[in-house]
Amino acid sequence: MSGFTRDPKYYGDRLVYEALLTKWGRYHARCGCKNNWITDHAESAGFTVVRQGSGFVALVGPDLTEDVDETRLTTNALWKAVTGEKGAQDWFEPVRVIDRSEKAEAERKAVNDQVHGQRRERAAAAKAEPVTEAQLRYLTKLITKASKERFNDEFAAAIKGT
Numbered sequence: 498m499s500g501f502t503r504d505p506k507y508y509g510d511r512l513v514y515e516a517l518l519t520k521w522g523r524y525h526a527r528c529g530c531k532n533n534w535i536t537d538h539a540e541s542a543g544f545t546v547v548r549q550g551s552g553f554v555a556l557v558g559p560d561l562t563e564d565v566d567e568t569r570l571t572t573n574a575l576w577k578a579v580t581g582e583k584g585a586q587d588w589f590e591p592v593r594v595i596d597r598s599e600k601a602e603a604e605r606k607a608v609n610d611q612v613h614g615q616r617r618e619r620a621a622a623a624k625a626e627p628v629t630e631a632q633l634r635y636l637t638k639l640i641t642k643a644s645k646e647r648f649n650d651e652f653a654a655a656i657k658g659t
């Protein structure tokens with residue numbers, strides 16, 4: 498999700514705006530140009546890319562994350578830069594704070610491990626297990642028995658007419 502974020506792991510004590518590329522790409526369609534909205538609009542307007550991940554870009558800049566009242570955050574400045582239109586957002590966005598304390602990281606790791614563990618178990622179960630010696634003997638017996646019965650049936654059928 499796009500949003501104002503504080504994450505000490507990636508941004509230190511800086512407030513950033515994480516913009517979803519799909520969402521802001523759509524907003525940029527209003528502009529009509531074929532340029533890159535990050536370099537040709539956001540950066541040109543004075544915003545700085547501090548991190549780019551899969552599907553999002555984290556920006557800082559004047560009137561977005563700098564020189565702003567953090568209780569009255571909007572994306573109007575970025576909107577203006579990207580669409581060319583005056584931003585009309587009149588509601589304020591909260592700041593998402595990522596807790597990187599040891600306790601919070603441990604909890605995140607525990608959830609991750611659990612999810613990965615379940616995935617590994619499912620993958621292992623899905624793989625065909627090799628047949629054991631005992632299973633092989635049983636299967637061989639089953640086939641032999643089945644053929645013998647079949648043989649008997651066919652033998653009976655064959656001698657019926659004689």
Ligand SMILES: [Zn+2]
Nearest residue numbers: 528529530532
């Ligand atoms: Zn444009």
